[in-house]
Amino acid sequence: MVSWSEGSSSSWDDDSVTKPEPYLRQVAFQSTDTDRRFLACAKEKVEEKCCYLEWIDPEWSVAMQFCIGQLWSMHDKENDDKIRENLKLLGEEKRKMEEEVRFFKHDFSKLVADKEEAINELGSARLAISDLKEEIEKKKLADHSSTNLHQVLRAKAEKEWD
Numbered sequence: 001m002v003s004w005s006e007g008s009s010s011s012w013d014d015d016s017v018t019k020p021e022p023y024l025r026q027v028a029f030q031s032t033d034t035d036r037r038f039l040a041c042a043k044e045k046v047e048e049k050c051c052y053l054e055w056i057d058p059e060w061s062v063a064m065q066f067c068i069g070q071l072w073s074m075h076d077k078e079n080d081d082k083i084r085e086n087l088k089l090l091g092e093e094k095r096k097m098e099e100e101v102r103f104f105k106h107d108f109s110k111l112v113a114d115k116e117e118a119i120n121e122l123g124s125a126r127l128a129i130s131d132l133k134e135e136i137e138k139k140k141l142a143d144h145s146s147t148n149l150h151q152v153l154r155a156k157a158e159k160e161w162d
Contacts, residue, residue, distance in 0.1 A: 023052065030072065032065040 022042040028034055037056040043049050060068065 032060065032068045032072075034068050034072075036060070 023039045024042040026038050026040055028036045028038065033055075035057075036059075039052070039054045039056065041050040041052040059065075
């Protein structure tokens with residue numbers, strides 16, 4: 001509700017009516033009383049409210065009330081249509097997002113599977129490298145021992161020649 005100022009023209013000038021203090025000057029915004037001014041109790045606490053309400057402007061004619069009612073019905077229908085359209089759009093958006101999440105989950109599970117396979121291949125490669133290092137060490141030892149044996153035989157042969 002909207003308030004109206006002191007300077008507004010008013011058909012209410014009767015000082016004999018007891019108004020509560022404080023009171024609010026309001027303008028009705030909805031229903032068939034749209035745009036009618038009224039006074040209402042300004043107390044905010046429920047237990048203190050005095051339920052005071054006094055219309056300042058006269059009641060609209062039946063034809064005017066019917067027209068205002070029709071306008072509010074049109075307004076409500078338009079709002080309902082907008083809400084339905086927004087819900088439809090939200091439903092479509094939700095469906096798209098759910099599909100994207102499904103694709104994301106599929107891609108993620110494929111990524112995890114590929115990573116696990118790469119880890120397994122890395123483990124196999126490390127084992128193969130370890131085995132190859134072991135073989136190299138054995139060959140080095142064999143080469144070293146054959147070199148030592150060869151040196152011993154050569155030294156022996158040299159002694160015999162001398």
